[in-house]
Amino acid sequence: MAEKTGIKVITQNKKAWHDYFIDEKYEAGIELYGTEVKSIRGGGINLKDSYCHVKDGELYAIGIHVSPYEHGNIFNREPLRDRRLLMHKKEIMKLQGLMTQKGYTLIPLQVYFKGSRLKVEIGLCRGKKLYDKRDSIAKAESDREIERRMKDRTYRS
Numbered sequence: 001m002a003e004k005t006g007i008k009v010i011t012q013n014k015k016a017w018h019d020y021f022i023d024e025k026y027e028a029g030i031e032l033y034g035t036e037v038k039s040i041r042g043g044g045i046n047l048k049d050s051y052c053h054v055k056d057g058e059l060y061a062i063g064i065h066v067s068p069y070e071h072g073n074i075f076n077r078e079p080l081r082d083r084r085l086l087m088h089k090k091e092i093m094k095l096q097g098l099m100t101q102k103g104y105t106l107i108p109l110q111v112y113f114k115g116s117r118l119k120v121e122i123g124l125c126r127g128k129k130l131y132d133k134r135d136s137i138a139k140a141e142s143d144r145e146i147e148r149r150m151k152d153r154t155y156r157s
Helices: 012-017 035-041 089-102 129-156
Strands: 007-010 020-030 052-054 058-062 084-085 104-115 117-127
Touching: 012 020, 012 089, 012 104, 012 129, 020 104, 052 089, 058 089, 089 104
Parallel strands: none
Antiparallel strands: 007 104, 020 084, 020 117, 052 058, 052 104, 058 084, 104 117
16 A cells, blocks of 8 residues: 655745845654644644754744634643654754854744655754845845736736
């Protein structure tokens, strides 16, 4: 029996791309309960203002909001509880070392299903300064303008 390898993205943290330089990306599993998975399948998850923290050798995602499942009664969990991320111990120690020495932050970038498993993509990020944000906004606007002019040019020919 072949296992499904399709990836279905549930949500992305677009604010992270605006506020941080993303140097490396890692994939981690996430420890959830049944009603939380059902809620996430329905799109009831928000990554805004979330980050990751290493505590006692384990990696936790803080600030991920998972809406309570509508048909879930007493089995629903608290929406903003800390959720444990599942990675190899060696990777966690490497990330912890980078976070303490070089001033990096771990930010959840997206949540997706890989086959039947729920995965979180976390990024090793450095914060952008205000002038960096202005530069990236100006570059995006100029790229849009160039694209718009090229599009007009092809229609006139």
